[in-house]
Amino acid sequence: MKTTVDVKTTTIGVVGAGSWGTALANLLAVKGFAVDHWVYEAEVKAQMLEKRENQRFLPGVTLSDNLHPSGDLESVVAGKDMVLVVTPSHVTRRTIERCGHAIGPDTVVVSASKGIENQTHLTMSGVLAEVIPGLSADRLAVLTGPSFAKEVARQMATVVTVASNDTNSAAFVQQVFVTPYFRVYTIDDLIGAELGAAVKNVIAIAAGVIDGLGLGLNTRAALITRGLVEIRRLGLAMGAQPRTFTGLAGVGDLILTCTGDLSRNHTIGKQIGEGKKLKDLLAEMHMVAEGVKTARSVYNLSRERDVEMPISHAVYHVLYDDLDPKTALYQLMTRDLKQELDET
Template structure:
């Protein structure tokens, strides 16, 4: 099998490393010529995963047509806001019958579409059954270092998801399968927004009680939205829901948590993002999830708070007070 990974950032490189470590020939595509040249020359992505040697089976290119030539598996690992344009450019080089695995987590700002909906909007119908979606608690740096990781791969056809599962399965990377694309997608997207809230709480010094409350009530919001869009609520108690949420809210490796932490310390969003040097999906998704929740008439107060913080410069202390002083009610 020959695989292509579109996106030479930390996540795309880590997934390429999983496949390449099994001896699967992988072509990693990216727009940044310096990153691509360094991967080819040094077998290292020094910008996004410094100090981690990549398998010899990985090659890299900036040529999209060359990257996709002969691909028997395609992985989409570009940021969610770039998925539509990249797939439009790649479409004429993709072939029906080839599994396409989206590893992007987000909801498109302009349309409020999930990544599955975006891909089905761009790609021809015969390709739709071959779409799969990878989610779950998985920091790129830990995956690339071969630290034990478990994820979920969701898709329509069990035959396709099981095939993708087998290709990705290693001694340190364990995929489970699911047919609940919506649950996996909503869980993977909204957890980024909740992680900003958890980071904010920690940055303000509110402690473990507040963080646990935000994670738990955040999961409630994620489940409400996912179920409204047709998901199985049990999916959100698994790796793509609770698993991904706990990881993203509790680790300093989480860019979204670091955004919230900085805001909680009184820093400006622009300064925090500049320091990160990479995309924090939760910033964009705070808007798209908030607007989708309004459209779907789903109550998501934590998401609304994060939206106001990052897009309306709402004072953090006032946002916390607003949440705590909402009308009291039954938990379930």
């Protein structure tokens, strides 16, 4: 595994060309790396090659000449020092199954996808570990934190964290990504970082519903605070470190996604709060709101682990059982009274 970073010799492949994948790939290309970038949609690849712009997912951003879009998945990941996976969580397994055998034994694999698989309840690092032959835990990392793709692409100051169980891998990825406008910290809690990144999308849908109902800032602040409690509860049940949820991967990402107008999860929640139906909203979207699918995973996983997550359960019932949002709020507000803080 390579431990030193040189923009001229470090080889990078990026899988996924949505808004986040394109923003990160272009960040690396602007920094000077030659980046091979797998693009699923042929028309998007053509745009990126001919117009140097991803007009569908990241319009208005000129792409570096160091970014090389490709439809050949195996060639993008083969022989690379680092492979960055930025696919929607529900297609990560079948995408990487196609190319996992081509990823070398010394490649550091980084996930920037945020979700929990519906069928297995695995986070994305767990999925990658299953489908990439011989992938060891010390070559896995996760990039997460409060970061909207459009703002990163416009080089607005952003701070994120890289989580890995291996300090060398974390430091390597940190050095690959860091720029004067993209500051990168490291932590050693992979599962905590991934759960924070995934479950905050569910809470963001709830925050959007609150805003769609016009219930004010008091309600939203309470929702975010109690949502963080739920994320922490699930994290502790899954072996995460409590302090992770006080950092960028926890409260930082949660605040951004629950309050920012660029959040797709908040937006879809707000529209539901305004009276629109989920099936109609999904039909209109060409980008993924990860919290919709993750809500199902969190609901089933929390029941499996016997973790109390009333807000997350309310989101699930609103999305999948057509529970009226006002009824869901009433049920949350009239639950049995108790002490605020958990014992652990």
